[in-house]
Amino acid sequence: MSAREEFILDLKRGSLSLAEVCRRHGISRKTGHKWRARHNEEGHGGLADRSRRPKESPLRMAEEIERRVVQVRLEHPCWGGRKIREILSRSAPSGERVPAASTVTDILRRHGLLGGGTRGGAATFVRFEREEPNDLWQMDFKGHFAMAGGRRCHPLTVLDDHSRYNVILKACGGETRGLVQPLLEEAFRRYGLPRQILCDHGSPWGTGLRADGGAYGRTGLSLWLMRLGIDLIHGRPRHPQTQGKEERFHRTLAAEVLMREAVWKSLDHCQGEFDRWSRIYNQVRPHESLGMKTPGERYRLSPRSYPERMPEVESYYLAGDELRKVRSKGEITFGNRTYAVGQALVGEVVALREGAAGCREVYYCWKKLGTIDPSQATKSKGYQNRLLED
Structure with a gap:
């Protein structure tokens, strides 16, 4: 009979307290409580020696995390430490510690996966964001690029301002109303109608700028x-930062795809990619300005349906x-x-509606x-007299 079994036997006899049995066997009360609990749960098998080897090897876990960091980076070469950390945290088992973004960056550096950095000094600007999805969409063409055979691709992009959700990303062969309107109609049928769409003054949604910097008329x-x-609505003339989310989306599209x-x-x-x-x-891609959420987590369909008539x-x-x-x-x-x-x-x-002091307001x-x-x-x-603008 082992010493532990003798300890349990003496304890079961009930003539002595646990503290006294522990004193006589030369062990601490903590150890005595441990052996009694193991015996109650597992019987005599619980009194056997157990391996002191940790259930999880910190070294092996570190190697596994490092492997996953490298894998995510290779799949998405433009993602940095914060985005990769967010991806790891989504798939991590409950209770597993996820390394800090700075640790992820160190791993990328050790593996030679950090670029030289393309960001310049941060510009100072005021960020705006609509309160609800579909309050405002931003629309623009990404600068066209060459394809085989001398042809060019003109990517049309549309983003929801609130969620940054990419509503349209279409490889077009030009920049005409005949190409854009069917794509908008398809988007309206799928997502519903937005309240406003923000564009620049270029074709096909604008007619350019006058010599004085003002906008010309409307388009079909x-x-x-x-x-x-x-x-x-149109952004301020010669101020592309008005459509800052579109501009940022275009840079991301260029870096991660083009x-x-x-x-x-x-x-x-092009369209397949x-x-x-x-x-x-x-x-999938975490968005830092959304608190590392994805646009899909923030976007919802518009309650305004596209009218069939x-x-x-x-x-x-x-x-x-x-x-x-x-x-x-x-x-x-x-x-x-x-x-x-x-x-x-x-x-x-058009309608002329009576205004103040003999004026008429013109509506379409x-x-x-x-x-x-x-x-x-x-x-x-x-x-031709011009209408007075508000």
Whole structure:
């Protein structure tokens, strides 16, 4: 009989307290409690010696974590320590410690997986973000790039401002309304309608800038969006930072996709890579400005569904409105004076709504285009007066 079995036997006899039995066997009370608990749980088998080898080897665990860090980096060569740490934490077993982002960076450095760094000094700017998904989408073309055979790819990108969710990433062969509108229609059917879309002043959603820096008129695409109840707004002229999220998305797209292919064979080749990466961007890639969440975790569908029948323009107008059909030169008349409303509106019906001091507010659908002020207009023949902008 072993000493431990004798200890248990003496304890069972019940004539002595545990403390006294421990004293007589020359062991501490802590050890005595341990042997009694093991015997109660496992019987005599619990009294056998156990291996002191740790259940988990710290060295082996460190090697496994390091292997996973390297694997994630090789799959996503542009991701740094914070993003990789977030990916590791998602898949880590309960209770397993995940290394700090700085430790992940050290691992990358040891394996020669850190680039030389491409970031310059951080610019000072004010970040804005809409409060809800689909309050604002940002839309732009990424700079076009060459494909085999002398062709070029023009990536169209659309992001939800609140969640950074990539709504559209399409390899296009040009930058025309005929290409963009069907893609927007497809997105509206899938995600619902946004309240506003922010663009620059370029084609096909804008008509460029005047010499004084102001914007020219509207386009057929913007009128189509108005009829759907979507407000197309434009960033400040020559201020691309207004669409900062789109600009950042374009840099990420270039670094993680475009720069990793030596030759782009066709639009289908581009689209295949775009689709693969877009799923990673929306559902896997942690976003630092979202608290390391993914855009897919923050985005939700719009409650405004795409209408199968386009609303009639005149359904937006009020009973007291004066209606005018826009003439061939993009103009209307009021009080024997001519006013320019835009070439894109030729043949469309606009509404004149009474304003202050004899002025008239000009509307297309629900959107106010500007104000007619007869006191500032000229009667010169052939002269188009401008609408006053708010």
